Amino acid sequence: MNRQALPQFESIEAIRHGFDALGYICSDRIATTVFLAFQLGKPVLVEGPPGVGKTELAKTASALLSLPLIRLQCYEGLDEAKALYEWKYGKQLLYTQILKEKLGDLLQGADDLAAAVERLHAFGDIFYSEAFLEPRPLLTAMQQEEGAILLIDEIDKADYEFESLLLEVLSDFQVSIPEIGTVRARSRPMVFLTSNNTREISDALKRRCLHLYIPFPSLELEERIVQSRVPGIDDALRRQLVAFVHSLRELDLRKTPAISETIDWARSLLLLHADALDAQLVRDSLGTLLKFEQDIEAAQAELGSLLDISAGRH
Amino acid sequence: MQASLITFIRILRSHDVRVSPAETLDAVAALQLLGYADRDRLRTGLTASLAKTSREQHIVETCFDRYFGQRDADFSGKDDNDDADDTDSAGSAAAGPESPPQDSGAADDGERELLESAAETHDSVRELLQSALMQGLMNNERAQLSAALRRAGSASGVADIQMFTQKGLYVRSILQAMGEEQLRSAVIDLERDEHPALDSIRRYRDILRSQVRDYVDGQYLLHAEGRNSQFMDDILSKTRLSHIERHYMDRVQRLVEKMARRLASRHSSRRRPVRRGQLDMRKTLRAGVPTDGILFRTHWRRRRRDKAQVLALCDVSGSVAAYAKFLLIFLYSLQDILPRMRSFAFSHHLGEISELFETHPVERAVELANWQYGGATDYGGSLRDFARLALNDINRQTSVIILGDARNNRGDPELEIMQSLYQRSKQVIWLNPESRQAWGTGDSEMLRYLSACHFAAECNSLRQLERVIDQLLRSTR
Structure with missing residues (x-):
C-alpha cells in the first residue's frame, strides 16, 4: 500500500479521530505507536492483560483503512502448513491420474526413452506450481494487491519454533517456498501481533517489532470508551459503574475485570433499566464482571466499601 | 539531535536495556517522523521503538525524562x-507543566x-x-x-x-x-x-x-x-558467596532471580518430533505424489514428552551456612523454571522442601528450610533418607544435583547409596563450595563421593553457579 496516500493515517490526530469515529477510543500512546508502525512499515507487538482491546485494535485499523483483516489465531502445534501454505494434495493426485491416461498420447512419436524424457521435461513442474498452492493466512496477507491488516493473535500460545518461522515474514515480508522460490509481498501488510505474556517472546522477534503495552485505561478514558460503546447509558450511572470497576481492580482477584467486561456489564445494566448502583443490583449482576466463584465471593465481602468508594469518587 | 539520541541510547544500555543498532535506526526514523515539537509524543515513539517489555518501557520513560527533561535551571532562588x-x-517533574517564569528573584x-x-x-x-x-x-x-x-x-x-x-x-x-x-x-x-x-x-x-x-x-x-549498578552486579557475581555481606542480600537475591530468568528463557522446554509416532497423513500423501499416489515413503508425527527431572539436594548445615542461603534462593528460583524439579534440604537428616518452596515466598521458605533441617552434617543418614524418599523415582531421565561440602564428621559415608544413584540416574552432579585443593582433606569425603559422580565442580560464586546450571540444563533438554 502506498503509505503517503492514505489520509486516514497521515498524522497521529487523523488516526485518533478515525479510531474515535469507529468507536475505538485510544490513548495517545496507542495512536502514536500505530502511526509509527504504519509509517516505518514495522509490525507492532501488542501486550497487555486480556480484554483491553488488543485484538480490537487490529480490527479497527482494518475498518479505518478498509483493508481486509487476515487473522491467524495461534495455538500449540500451529505449523507452517496451517499458517503459511499447503499443497492441494487431492488435486495433485487427481491430475496424476488424468496425466497417466494422457501420457500415451503425449509421448507418441518419441523414438526412444531419452526423447520421451526430454519431452516430459518440457512440461516443467506442473504439480508444484501456484495453481496447486493453497495459501494460508500469512501467504494470503502477502498476496493482497491493496495490502492487508494481518493479525497474529496470541503469539505466546504458539510454539517457540513458530516464532522463527515468522522472522522472515515479519522482517522482509517474504516467504520461501522450496518448490517455487521466494514469494514477496505485493504490498506490505500492516502487522499486529498480540501476546498475553504467558511466556517470553524471543528477543529476535521482539527486535523486529515496535512494542506497545496497553494497560487498563484511566478512569476518564474508560468512561469515554463506555460512552462510545454503550451510548444509551445514563451519565451518572456510567461514572459510578466505571469507578466501581476501577476499585474492583485494586482487589486481589484471580481474573481482574477488563474493559470488555465493563462494557458487558454496562450493557446488562442498561437491559435491567438500572439508574443507580445498589448492593442488590451489583450482587445480582456481578457474574458479568467476575468469572471465578472465589473472586465473586471476595468482591461480595467488600461490596459495601466498594460501593462507597465508587460513589465517593464523583 | 542525533548525537544526543546516541547518548540517550548509551544511557539506556547502561541501565540494562538492550538496544541493538537496528533499533537505534528505528529510533532515528521515529524521531524524524515525529519531530521534536511534541515532547510527550517523542517520548512515546522512542519508547515504542526501543523498549521490548513493560519493564523496559518504564526504564526508557524514566531515562527520557531525566535526559531530555532537563528543564532550565531556576536561578530565582525562591523555590x-x-x-x-x-x-x-x-x-x-517533566510530566507536569513547566512552572511559569518567575521574576520575583530578579x-x-x-x-x-x-x-x-x-x-x-x-x-x-x-x-x-x-x-x-x-x-x-x-x-x-x-x-x-x-x-x-x-x-x-x-x-x-x-x-x-x-x-x-x-x-x-x-x-x-x-x-x-x-x-x-x-x-x-x-x-x-x-x-x-x-x-x-x-x-x-x-x-x-x-x-x-x-x-x-x-x-x-x-x-x-x-x-x-x-x-x-552494573558494576556492582558484576562484582557480586564474581565474589565468593560466603564473603558477600548481609547488606547486599537484596541485590544478590535480585541477581539470582535475574539469572534464573535468563536460564529459563534460554532453556524453556522444547519439544522435538521423534522418529516414529502417529502417521502424518498429509506429509505421507504429499511424499506419495511422485510415486503415483502409492504411499511409498511414510512420515510420522509424534511429539516427545520431555520428561527430564531434576532432584536437588542442598546441605544446610553450619559448615556451609554462608552458602546455603544463596543456594536455597537459587533452588527456589530454579523450581519455578523446571516443571519436574524436587528440592531437598539436609544436615543430620533430610527432607523434601518442594512444597515449602511452592507455598511460601522466597525469604520465608529459605528461613523455614534452614530451621527445619539445619544442624550438624550426617551425609550417610541423609543419603539413607533420600534413598527412602526418592530412590524409586530415579530413572534414566533424572539428574541429581547435590550442593554441599561433603564434610561428614567422620561418619559412615554410605557410598553404596551414592553408587546406586550413579547407576540409576542420567547424571549425578556435585557442586562443592570448597576449592578443589581442599577436597578430601580432614573429614571431607569428597574424593570418595567423586567416584560416584558424573560431574563435580567447585561452585562458590554466582557466576560459577550459573555456568554449571547452564551446562546441566543443556543436557537435560
Whole structure:
C-alpha cells in the first residue's frame, strides 16, 4: 500500500479521530505507536492483560483503512502448513491420474526413452506450481494487491519454533517456498501481533517489532470508551459503574475485570433499566464482571466499601 | 539531535536495556517522523521503538525524562526546595507543566542601589557587576544562565562521572568555568568591612551553587547510576558467596532471580518430533505424489514428552551456612523454571522442601528450610533418607544435583547409596563450595563421593553457579 496516500493515517490526530469515529477510543500512546508502525512499515507487538482491546485494535485499523483483516489465531502445534501454505494434495493426485491416461498420447512419436524424457521435461513442474498452492493466512496477507491488516493473535500460545518461522515474514515480508522460490509481498501488510505474556517472546522477534503495552485505561478514558460503546447509558450511572470497576481492580482477584467486561456489564445494566448502583443490583449482576466463584465471593465481602468508594469518587 | 539520541541510547544500555543498532535506526526514523515539537509524543515513539517489555518501557520513560527533561535551571532562588525534589523524581517533574517564569528573584531597585554603592568603594564588586554571570543572576535570565551552565558542564566532561565522590570535583570546576570566583572575592571584600550589600551577594552565590549542585546530581543519576549498578552486579557475581555481606542480600537475591530468568528463557522446554509416532497423513500423501499416489515413503508425527527431572539436594548445615542461603534462593528460583524439579534440604537428616518452596515466598521458605533441617552434617543418614524418599523415582531421565561440602564428621559415608544413584540416574552432579585443593582433606569425603559422580565442580560464586546450571540444563533438554 502506498503509505503517503492514505489520509486516514497521515498524522497521529487523523488516526485518533478515525479510531474515535469507529468507536475505538485510544490513548495517545496507542495512536502514536500505530502511526509509527504504519509509517516505518514495522509490525507492532501488542501486550497487555486480556480484554483491553488488543485484538480490537487490529480490527479497527482494518475498518479505518478498509483493508481486509487476515487473522491467524495461534495455538500449540500451529505449523507452517496451517499458517503459511499447503499443497492441494487431492488435486495433485487427481491430475496424476488424468496425466497417466494422457501420457500415451503425449509421448507418441518419441523414438526412444531419452526423447520421451526430454519431452516430459518440457512440461516443467506442473504439480508444484501456484495453481496447486493453497495459501494460508500469512501467504494470503502477502498476496493482497491493496495490502492487508494481518493479525497474529496470541503469539505466546504458539510454539517457540513458530516464532522463527515468522522472522522472515515479519522482517522482509517474504516467504520461501522450496518448490517455487521466494514469494514477496505485493504490498506490505500492516502487522499486529498480540501476546498475553504467558511466556517470553524471543528477543529476535521482539527486535523486529515496535512494542506497545496497553494497560487498563484511566478512569476518564474508560468512561469515554463506555460512552462510545454503550451510548444509551445514563451519565451518572456510567461514572459510578466505571469507578466501581476501577476499585474492583485494586482487589486481589484471580481474573481482574477488563474493559470488555465493563462494557458487558454496562450493557446488562442498561437491559435491567438500572439508574443507580445498589448492593442488590451489583450482587445480582456481578457474574458479568467476575468469572471465578472465589473472586465473586471476595468482591461480595467488600461490596459495601466498594460501593462507597465508587460513589465517593464523583 | 542525533548525537544526543546516541547518548540517550548509551544511557539506556547502561541501565540494562538492550538496544541493538537496528533499533537505534528505528529510533532515528521515529524521531524524524515525529519531530521534536511534541515532547510527550517523542517520548512515546522512542519508547515504542526501543523498549521490548513493560519493564523496559518504564526504564526508557524514566531515562527520557531525566535526559531530555532537563528543564532550565531556576536561578530565582525562591523555590529552591521544589527544585531539589525535581531532580530526584525527574519522572514526575517533566510530566507536569513547566512552572511559569518567575521574576520575583530578579533584584529590586533597592538591592540594585545597594550593590552599586558597594561597587563605588570596592573594585571587586564593580567588576562583578559588569560580568555576564552577575547580570544574568540579577535579572534572573534563566535561559541564558542554563545555557552557560550546560556549556560549562559539557566542558568539564561531567558526562563521564562515575562515582558519587566525584560530584564535588565537577561542581567546583563548573562553578569556576561560570566565573564564580568573582562572586567569591566580592564576598570576601565585603565581609572585611561588613558592607550591607554582603547579604545579597551571598544570596546570589548560594543560588548559583545550589543550581550547579542540582545539575551535577542530575547528571550523576543519568550517567553513573546504571553503570554503577552494573558494576556492582558484576562484582557480586564474581565474589565468593560466603564473603558477600548481609547488606547486599537484596541485590544478590535480585541477581539470582535475574539469572534464573535468563536460564529459563534460554532453556524453556522444547519439544522435538521423534522418529516414529502417529502417521502424518498429509506429509505421507504429499511424499506419495511422485510415486503415483502409492504411499511409498511414510512420515510420522509424534511429539516427545520431555520428561527430564531434576532432584536437588542442598546441605544446610553450619559448615556451609554462608552458602546455603544463596543456594536455597537459587533452588527456589530454579523450581519455578523446571516443571519436574524436587528440592531437598539436609544436615543430620533430610527432607523434601518442594512444597515449602511452592507455598511460601522466597525469604520465608529459605528461613523455614534452614530451621527445619539445619544442624550438624550426617551425609550417610541423609543419603539413607533420600534413598527412602526418592530412590524409586530415579530413572534414566533424572539428574541429581547435590550442593554441599561433603564434610561428614567422620561418619559412615554410605557410598553404596551414592553408587546406586550413579547407576540409576542420567547424571549425578556435585557442586562443592570448597576449592578443589581442599577436597578430601580432614573429614571431607569428597574424593570418595567423586567416584560416584558424573560431574563435580567447585561452585562458590554466582557466576560459577550459573555456568554449571547452564551446562546441566543443556543436557537435560
